[in-house]
Structure formats: C-alpha cells, structure tokens
Amino acid sequence: MNTSVLRIPLASSNNTGEFTCRYEENVGGRWIPSPSSQAVTVTGNVTVSARSFLWVQELAVGGSFFLxxxxxxxxxHCCF
Structure with a gap:
C-alpha cells in the first residue's frame, strides 16, 4: 500500500478550500491517471494549533489514498 502525506506547517485562512488526491501509474509504457478522491474541505483556522491541523489533514489524505x-x-484482483 502506498501512503503519501501533505504537510502545511504554517496554515492560515489562505489554505482553505477543497482538496482531492490523485496519482498516475505507468502501465505498459502508458500513464494511467487514477480517479480523483472525494473532496475534503480544509479550513485554515488561527485558533487551531498546527499540530492538530496536521492530524486532521494526515487522516484525510491517508484515508483517501487507502480508499x-x-x-x-x-x-x-477481479479483472486480471
């Protein structure tokens, strides 16, 4: 299983928005794009510590990649 983590150590309201994950895999010399994950809304909040923000972000990104x-x-497994 592949896992990726995006960290934004100094988050602010400028980092607010909907984020998705996707990747490309080289299969037989062709790059096949993955479907985008479901969007996760991330809201920058100055009252939230950077550490707790990273925890929520890591959970969202990790869950998307796991899915x-x-x-x-x-x-x-089913088709090949």
Whole structure:
C-alpha cells in the first residue's frame, strides 16, 4: 500500500478550500491517471494549533489514498 502525506506547517485562512488526491501509474509504457478522491474541505483556522491541523489533514489524505489503493487492488484482483 502506498501512503503519501501533505504537510502545511504554517496554515492560515489562505489554505482553505477543497482538496482531492490523485496519482498516475505507468502501465505498459502508458500513464494511467487514477480517479480523483472525494473532496475534503480544509479550513485554515488561527485558533487551531498546527499540530492538530496536521492530524486532521494526515487522516484525510491517508484515508483517501487507502480508499484509492483498495479500489485499484479490487479491480486488478477481479479483472486480471
């Protein structure tokens, strides 16, 4: 299983928005894009410590990649 983490150590209201995850995989010389994960709304808040913000962000990104990798495994396991 692949895991990626995006860290924004100095978050502010400028980091607010909806974020998705996706990647590309080289299969037989062709780059195949993954479907985008479900959007996760991230809100910069000056009252939230950077440490707790990172925890929520890591959970969202890790969960998205776990879901995508699980779906890819099921597709390849069932179809190939």
């Amino acid at each position: 995508i990798n699980g779906l890819i495994f099921l597709v390849f």
